[in-house]
Amino acid sequence: xxxLSVTENILKITLEYAEKEKATKVTDIYLxxxxxxxxxxxxxxxxxxxxxxxxxxxxxxxxxxRIPARMSCKSCQNEYNLGPEPGPCPVCGSYDVLVxxxxxxQMDSINIxx
Amino acid sequence: xxTKKVTILENILSANDQLAEKNRSLLDHHGIFSINIMASPxxxxxxxxxxxxxxxxxxxxxxxxxxxxAAVTIDADRVIAGGAYAVQINTGGNCHLDSSMIEAxxxxxxxxxxxxxxxxxxxxxxxxxxxxxxxxxxxxxASIPEGDDKPYKYPGMYRGVDVLxxxxxxxxxxxxxxxxYFLNGVRLxxxxxxxxxxxxKTEEGMDSWIEWIKGQLKKKV
Numbered sequence: 567x568x569x570l571s572v573t574e575n576i577l578k579i580t581l582e583y584a585e586k587e588k589a590t591k592v593t594d595i596y597l598x599x600x601x602x603x604x605x606x607x608x609x610x611x612x613x614x615x616x617x618x619x620x621x622x623x624x625x626x627x628x629x630x631x632r633i634p635a636r637m638s639c640k641s642c643q644n645e646y647n648l649g650p651e652p653g654p655c656p657v658c659g660s661y662d663v664l665v666x667x668x669x670x671x672q673m674d675s676i677n678i679x680x
Numbered sequence: 681x682x683t684k685k686v687t688i689l690e691n692i693l694s695a696n697d698q699l700a701e702k703n704r705s706l707l708d709h710h711g712i713f714s715i716n717i718m719a720s721p722x723x724x725x726x727x728x729x730x731x732x733x734x735x736x737x738x739x740x741x742x743x744x745x746x747x748x749x750a751a752v753t754i755d756a757d758r759v760i761a762g763g764a765y766a767v768q769i770n771t772g773g774n775c776h777l778d779s780s781m782i783e784a785x786x787x788x789x790x791x792x793x794x795x796x797x798x799x800x801x802x803x804x805x806x807x808x809x810x811x812x813x814x815x816x817x818x819x820x821x822a823s824i825p826e827g828d829d830k831p832y833k834y835p836g837m838y839r840g841v842d843v844l845x846x847x848x849x850x851x852x853x854x855x856x857x858x859x860x861y862f863l864n865g866v867r868l869x870x871x872x873x874x875x876x877x878x879x880x881k882t883e884e885g886m887d888s889w890i891e892w893i894k895g896q897l898k899k900k901v
Binding site for chain 1: 681682683684685686687688689690691692693694695696774775776778806807810811831832834835836839864865867868869871
């Protein structure tokens with residue numbers, strides 16, 4: 567259900583930037599979504615079709631750039647990507663690790679026509 | 681007709697974050713320590729809040745913002761009966777509280793008469809942590825019967841909090857729960873997370889939680 571509020575925010579930010587640029591149409595929207603952020607692409611697309619109707623974003627294509635959760639091991643300095651189930655460092659087995667990326671929840675850019 | 685790429689690089693929830701900062705300033709202005717409590721339904725949010733009120737109410741002035749998806753006032757009624765101020769926020773089916781709902785809640789509380797505000801978020805382990813409300817602390821309650829695999833299944837939630845309460849430790853003899861597996865998952869995702877194992881029922885471990893809140897309240901004075 568939080569995809570609705572997320573989608574509304576995507577539309578709001580897109581329109582704000584598009585208006586500043588005096589765009590007549592938004593053709594593409596690029597989003598950076600980390601593996602550790604929960605969002606269902608299809609659900610956002612479903613709401614998008616409903617709320618973007620009759621705006622200059624109506625036919626815009628949404629692209630989700632999925633960023634893997636990248637970890638750095640504090641014990642052996644190895645870097646690794648988290649699998650579907652978060653796990654320890656595959657080299658030394660340590661749980662003392664740092665998340666380097668994967669929390670992203672960001673509007674990257676839009677393509678417009680004007 | 682010209683085409684152009686416009687770089688944005690802005691958090692999708694930036695509007696919520698900005699309003700959360702406004703709430704944070706308002707709470708700071710009044711010297712109020714505040715906690716956003718999140719958990720799955722049944723983990724013990726209301727129980728922990730009621731127990732905390734009961735122990736602290738003689739010395740600390742407490743307000744509670746209750747988030748519920750439906751227009752039920754069960755929790756708010758219990759909080760008021762327990763001796764605190766309470767505001768009920770009906771999210772209208774929404775699965776989380778956001779900073780505009782908290783702004784509305786704060787407007788209904790006598791802030792100049794409060795030391796501590798506890799926000800009871802909607803019971804959900806998926807999205808509440810993504811929405812900053814402007815509280816001093818974000819707390820998650822996990823409970824023994826939910827199972828030891830929750831950090832692995834809901835990493836976003838465990839990433840987005842400052843304090844973890846592990847409730848219902850009195851049930852450990854009856855439920856399979858591997859402490860190491862659970863705590864390793866927590867450490868992996870959020871190494872600085874402070875953990876309070878306790879039981880609202882037997883009050884085992886409640887002392888550490890209460891002392892920690894008292895310490896935080898002192899910092900605000």
